[in-house]
Amino acid sequence: MPTSKQLLKRIQKNEILAMESRFRANFINSISGFKSVGLIGSISKENKTNLAIFSQVFHLGANPALMGFIVRPDISPRHTLENIEAQKYFTFNHIKEEFFKKAHQTAARYSKEVSEFEATGLTPHFENDFVAPYVKESEFRIGLKLEERHDLSINNTIFLIASVQEVILNEEIIEKDGYLDIEKAGTITTSCLDSYHTTTRLERLPYAKP
Amino acid sequence: MPTSKQLLKRIQKNEILAMESRFRANFINSISGFKSVGLIGSISKENKTNLAIFSQVFHLGANPALMGFIVRPDISPRHTLENIEAQKYFTFNHIKEEFFKKAHQTAARYSKEVSEFEATGLTPHFENDFVAPYVKESEFRIGLKLEERHDLSINNTIFLIASVQEVILNEEIIEKDGYLDIEKAGTITTSCLDSYHTTTRLERLPYAKP
Numbered sequence: 001m002p003t004s005k006q007l008l009k010r011i012q013k014n015e016i017l018a019m020e021s022r023f024r025a026n027f028i029n030s031i032s033g034f035k036s037v038g039l040i041g042s043i044s045k046e047n048k049t050n051l052a053i054f055s056q057v058f059h060l061g062a063n064p065a066l067m068g069f070i071v072r073p074d075i076s077p078r079h080t081l082e083n084i085e086a087q088k089y090f091t092f093n094h095i096k097e098e099f100f101k102k103a104h105q106t107a108a109r110y111s112k113e114v115s116e117f118e119a120t121g122l123t124p125h126f127e128n129d130f131v132a133p134y135v136k137e138s139e140f141r142i143g144l145k146l147e148e149r150h151d152l153s154i155n156n157t158i159f160l161i162a163s164v165q166e167v168i169l170n171e172e173i174i175e176k177d178g179y180l181d182i183e184k185a186g187t188i189t190t191s192c193l194d195s196y197h198t199t200t201r202l203e204r205l206p207y208a209k210p
Numbered sequence: 211m212p213t214s215k216q217l218l219k220r221i222q223k224n225e226i227l228a229m230e231s232r233f234r235a236n237f238i239n240s241i242s243g244f245k246s247v248g249l250i251g252s253i254s255k256e257n258k259t260n261l262a263i264f265s266q267v268f269h270l271g272a273n274p275a276l277m278g279f280i281v282r283p284d285i286s287p288r289h290t291l292e293n294i295e296a297q298k299y300f301t302f303n304h305i306k307e308e309f310f311k312k313a314h315q316t317a318a319r320y321s322k323e324v325s326e327f328e329a330t331g332l333t334p335h336f337e338n339d340f341v342a343p344y345v346k347e348s349e350f351r352i353g354l355k356l357e358e359r360h361d362l363s364i365n366n367t368i369f370l371i372a373s374v375q376e377v378i379l380n381e382e383i384i385e386k387d388g389y390l391d392i393e394k395a396g397t398i399t400t401s402c403l404d405s406y407h408t409t410t411r412l413e414r415l416p417y418a419k420p
Binding site for chain 2: 007008009010011012013016019020021022023024025026027028029030031032033034035036037038055056057058059060061062063064065066067068070072094097100101104105106107108109110111114119127139140141142147148150152154155157159161164165166167168169170171174175177178179180182183187188189191192194195196197198199200201202203204205206207208209210
């Protein structure tokens with residue numbers, strides 16, 4: 001791609017505001033870059049499993065081990081949020097190429113009576129005493145506990161902070177210094193709301209010093 | 211990679227707590243998946259430019275157009291945060307393969323007198339009236355304004371909410387429905403703290419319906 005200044009277009013705030021709403025949603029959902037994406041597994045008090053794809057997910061801290069999740073207010077009905085708040089425990093499962101279409105399909109608005117596991121053909125897997133379901137097809141699974149909920153008044157989204165209870169993975173991807181080769185595990189990434197991508201490592205770089 | 215249950219290892223909270231601290235940092239920084247990554251450009255009241263790589267970055271909402279950033283408390287000296295709070299305006303620039311080593315090098319702890327632009331050989335670019343510097347080598351640049359700061363007591367990190375003021379990009383990557391082909395723009399992704407990856411699109415999937 002050319003990098004000369006003349007070929008870049010500057011799109012300002014007023015133009016973004018003037019975009020048709022679906023166009024703007026795609027445009028703005030694209031700008032943060034490639035995203036962490038995974039399936040959140042949860043279960044209701046009535047033991048109904050739920051599975052939902054999330055890409056507003058991020059590393060919050062290593063000690064204590066914490067992850068952050070943004071939940072949109074307009075996901076209706078919000079079964080995932082209800083289940084997480086009721087049970088406190090939930091899972092986050094990386095997505096592999098082999099089942100990304102099924103993972104995407106969990107975004108459909110199924111009624112409360114339908115488990116997305118059954119609807120999409122993904123398999124719930126329970127790990128001993130952990131209450132929430134993992135995705136058996138996933139080779140990288142995280143067990144989480146809800147610690148805090150922050151309601152963000154600026155756009156009515158909900159910011160959840162969860163602590164890492166356990167990580168289930170293929171031991172072969174753990175490198176000597178603790179780095180996990182998630183590419184080797186088959187983890188994929190996403191852009192915007194509907195595009196899925198595999199990755200190719202360029203390089204691991206040494207710790208930067210002046 | 212094999213997916214049979216027997217080959218997956220379950221690593222529980224007590225084992226994570228018992229990890230050597232650098233090992234745990236790498237381990238936990240790997241688990242959220244592939245991350246959005248970019249260079250934050252900022253400028254001090256004394257007109258000293260600053261450039262820093264960030265991967266705790268996420269889409270917060272499309273209307274209004276907002277992004278979230280997590281700033282670690284132990285980045286000392288925290289020039290980026292100081293500049294953002296002083297000036298309110300800053301930039302986020304996607305990273306391309308052509309300059310990912312220079313981008314990584316901005317993580318080194320330079321003194322306040324040194325601009326990471328000069329130290330790494332990246333080029334500051336000012337866009338008319340926008341106060342903060344963009345990265346000329348980047349083909350996807352976002353101008354942002356700080357809207358809110360939330361101090362997270364759970365781990366002393368700082369959560370910044372910023373509104374999108376402008377997006378500077380190659381017009382050719384804008385698809386008809388507003389989707390931006392950031393892969394075509396050369397945007398890369400990261401895993402853990404030091405691994406960089408290019409991407410290959412699997413597919414854009416249609417809107418999921420039950």
